[in-house]
Amino acid sequence: MTEKPTQKTADMQKMGRIFTKALLAIAVILAILEVFLHRHGVAAIEDSFMFPAIFGFFAFVFIVQVGKWLRRMIMRPEDYYEEGASDD
Amino acid sequence: MTSLPPGLLMIIVAAVLPFVPHMARQIVMLAAIALSAYGLVLGAGTHLVWDVLGFELVLYRADALSFPFAVIFHIAAALNVIYSWHDKHWSQHCAALSYAGAAIAALHAGDLITLFIWWEATAVTSVFLILAAGTLTARRAAMRYLIFQVLSGVLLLAGAAFYAANTGSIAFTKMTLGDTASWLIFIAFGIKAAFPLLNGWLQDAYPEATVTGTVALSAFTTKLAIYALARGFAGTEYLIWIGAAMTALPVFFAVIENDLRRVLAFSLNNQLGFMVVAVGIGSELALNGAVAHAFVHIIYKALLFMSMGAVLHQVGTIKASELGGLYRNMPFTMICCVIGAMSISAFPLFSGFVAKSLTMTALGDTGIMWAYFVLLFASAGVLEHSGIKIPYFAFFAHDRGFKTTEAPINMRVAMGIAAFLCIAIGVYPAPLYAILPFAVDYHPYDASHVTGQMQLLIFAMLAFVVLIRMRLYPPEIPSVVLNSDWFYRRLAPRIGLPVLRAVMLVWGSLLCQLRGFVEAFWLAIDRVMRSPVAGPTIPGPAALVQLLLLLVVLALGYVAAGV
Numbered sequence: 268m269t270e271k272p273t274q275k276t277a278d279m280q281k282m283g284r285i286f287t288k289a290l291l292a293i294a295v296i297l298a299i300l301e302v303f304l305h306r307h308g309v310a311a312i313e314d315s316f317m318f319p320a321i322f323g324f325f326a327f328v329f330i331v332q333v334g335k336w337l338r339r340m341i342m343r344p345e346d347y348y349e350e351g352a353s354d355d
Numbered sequence: 356m357t358s359l360p361p362g363l364l365m366i367i368v369a370a371v372l373p374f375v376p377h378m379a380r381q382i383v384m385l386a387a388i389a390l391s392a393y394g395l396v397l398g399a400g401t402h403l404v405w406d407v408l409g410f411e412l413v414l415y416r417a418d419a420l421s422f423p424f425a426v427i428f429h430i431a432a433a434l435n436v437i438y439s440w441h442d443k444h445w446s447q448h449c450a451a452l453s454y455a456g457a458a459i460a461a462l463h464a465g466d467l468i469t470l471f472i473w474w475e476a477t478a479v480t481s482v483f484l485i486l487a488a489g490t491l492t493a494r495r496a497a498m499r500y501l502i503f504q505v506l507s508g509v510l511l512l513a514g515a516a517f518y519a520a521n522t523g524s525i526a527f528t529k530m531t532l533g534d535t536a537s538w539l540i541f542i543a544f545g546i547k548a549a550f551p552l553l554n555g556w557l558q559d560a561y562p563e564a565t566v567t568g569t570v571a572l573s574a575f576t577t578k579l580a581i582y583a584l585a586r587g588f589a590g591t592e593y594l595i596w597i598g599a600a601m602t603a604l605p606v607f608f609a610v611i612e613n614d615l616r617r618v619l620a621f622s623l624n625n626q627l628g629f630m631v632v633a634v635g636i637g638s639e640l641a642l643n644g645a646v647a648h649a650f651v652h653i654i655y656k657a658l659l660f661m662s663m664g665a666v667l668h669q670v671g672t673i674k675a676s677e678l679g680g681l682y683r684n685m686p687f688t689m690i691c692c693v694i695g696a697m698s699i700s701a702f703p704l705f706s707g708f709v710a711k712s713l714t715m716t717a718l719g720d721t722g723i724m725w726a727y728f729v730l731l732f733a734s735a736g737v738l739e740h741s742g743i744k745i746p747y748f749a750f751f752a753h754d755r756g757f758k759t760t761e762a763p764i765n766m767r768v769a770m771g772i773a774a775f776l777c778i779a780i781g782v783y784p785a786p787l788y789a790i791l792p793f794a795v796d797y798h799p800y801d802a803s804h805v806t807g808q809m810q811l812l813i814f815a816m817l818a819f820v821v822l823i824r825m826r827l828y829p830p831e832i833p834s835v836v837l838n839s840d841w842f843y844r845r846l847a848p849r850i851g852l853p854v855l856r857a858v859m860l861v862w863g864s865l866l867c868q869l870r871g872f873v874e875a876f877w878l879a880i881d882r883v884m885r886s887p888v889a890g891p892t893i894p895g896p897a898a899l900v901q902l903l904l905l906l907v908v909l910a911l912g913y914v915a916a917g918v
Contacts, residue, residue, distance in 0.1 A: 273754050273756070275680050275683065275754040276680075276753075276754045278683075279680065279682075279751055279752075279754065282751070283751075286820075287820050290813060290816055290817055290820060291817070293809070293813050294813050294814060294817060297806060297809055297810050297813060300806055301806070301810075304802055304803065304806060305803070306802075306803040306806055306807055307803050308719075308803070308807060309715070309716070309718075309719030309724075309727060310719070310724055310727065310728075313807070317810060318810075319807045319808070319810040319811040319814075320810035320811065320813070320814035321814070322731065322732075322735070322811060323735050323738075323810065323811035323812065323813075323814040323815035323818070324814040324815060324817060324818045325818075326731075326732045326735035326736070326815065327735050327738070327739055327814075327815040327818035327819060327822075328818050328822065330606055330607065330610060330735065330736050330739050331610060331739070331818075331822055331827070331828060331829065333607050333610075334607050334610030334611045334829060335611075335829045337607050337608070337610075337611060338611045338829065338832075341608075341836055341837040342611060342832070342834045342835075342836055342837075343834060343835050343836075343837060344833075344834060344835070345833050345834055345835055347835050348835065348844055348845070349492075
């Protein structure tokens with residue numbers, strides 16, 4: 268990654284920070300709501316405290332981790348299927 | 356006029372498009388779509404039947420199930436006309452309009468033979484949208500695509516033949532999976548619905564089509580298959596298994612795929628999974644969920660493909676490893692893409708939320724909890740690849756120093772309309788609920804549902820932020836990701852060619868042996884002729900051969916008599 272620190276990069280980093288703060292703010296609001304609101308789901312386990320949040324967080328991390336692991340198995344160079352060109 | 360099957364008019368008009376000048380052509384296409392849609396006013400019922408060879412071909416049958424699909428297919432066709440307005444050549448317009456027409460006509464087929472005809476017509480018309488890309492890669496992908504599409508049609512025809520032989524009828528109604536006929540038809544539908552292991556063609560071909568072609572492709576073929584499954588196999592339990600696998604598996608592939616339109620193709624596959632599960636449940640609520648999901652999915656998936664098409668059109672690449680930082684060059688496209696991303700991720704107030712919650716609630720009602728949690732997991736997956744990856748890597752991530760501008764105005768108009776529909780349906784779902792096959796008494800916006808979904812999405816996004824900050828998110832790498840098409844693109848040739856070579860080798864050596872034997876035989880005859888023992892009493896080699904043959908026959912005769 269040879270990325271020059273351009274104005275745009277700085278802007279994007281700033282936007283990233285604002286975005287993160289906004290996410291955290293919403294997350295805090297959701298956590299507070301969870302205390303006051305009786306949330307109920309389809310399965311019994313869904314009613315436990317912050318279940319969708321925990322499920323979502325770890326599902327996401329799991330997907331990315333499995334993706335990384337999957338890369339070692341099924342990722343190939345871009346010209347993998349280029350039939351005829353140095354195929355064998 | 357209105358008793359023409361909807362869609363047929365679009366195909367007829369498509370035939371004259373090459374002879375119409377550019378601007379007029381676009382207007383003629385929109386008019387054809389509008390007229391075809393007007394044909395839907397006939398309402399439910401059987402409106403056109405042909406008697407052919409003692410069979411009833413039902414060319415126009417409409418009911419509560421076909422109607423919502425017909426509406427959204429017309430909308431998608433119109434959006435596609437606007438999105439491709441800048442294209443002055445007739446070829447792709449012709450293909451796209453006839454493709455949409457064939458798909459709409461297929462929705463109204465009341466029997467399996469008519470369905471087969473339109474089923475194949477969608478294949479034959481749509482392949483030109485891939486061919487039009489003009490590259491060798493696209494041509495090869497197009498041929499593979501065509502093979503699979505036609506195979507699906509052939510299986511459908513075979514199934515229809517068995518069905519007619521068994522029942523004496525070709526009517527397309529609900530079937531029970533069991534006999535040969537139903538299995539053949541089921542697999543025919545399964546190919547077009549991109550079931551696991553039958554899905555290779557989708558991720559292989561769609562991203563190779565043209566900028567506008569992919570948008571058209573994303574709408575029709577697969578959703579026609581969902582419609583066909585909903586009509587023929589609603590409540591088939593296998594579909595819950597198949598659909599659950601479809602929602603979960605493509606998620607992992609999409610994480611590591613570098614071509615952003617291919618990421619969307621994986622995402623399309625995952626979305627079909629939700630609909631397939633809903634069809635498998637088969638309850639009224641679930642079928643409403645499947646139809647509503649197909650309806651909103653066509654819009655937001657088209658929107659996402661349109662935004663990525665706009666990027667490809669302006670920048671010339673759609674690889675995550677080469678893109679980034681376009682938010683300032685293409686702000687409108689970025690906003691539309693984010694709206695599509697939020698819709699597909701099912702954020703409250705966006706269209707995905709009001710549709711997906713029908714399916715999730717119906718699934719909860721069945722008590723099949725493992726499937727429920729697989730779909731919940733897949734929802735986080737949708738957020739990962741379509742909700743975050745697509746907009747993030749195209750418009751943010753890294754500044755690649757692109758000097759480009761917004762896409763042509765017509766593309767922006769089409770994206771704007773689609774984005775508007777995504778929000779409008781999300782905020783006010785009543786009109787969508789009103790056209791679903793069964794009466795709806797469902798309110799997606801209850802507090803517990805909204806907060807639950809928000810928790811899932813927001814904390815999954817936080818996971819993304821954490822992974823990016825800790826540099827644990829996999830970087831974009833120029834690469835291809837192997838999918839089920841690998842089996843016939845690589846494994847089959849790899850195993851097949853050596854096997855073929857071995858067979859040919861054995862065959863060749865057998866021929867050689869035989870030739871050697873014949874030569875040795877004649878040589879022996881020759882030697883006998885010339886040998887002094889024989890003398891002049893033998894008249895010639897022909898007589899000798901006959902003598903030998905007679906001896907063989909005699910020997911065989913004795914053997915036979917002895918037995």
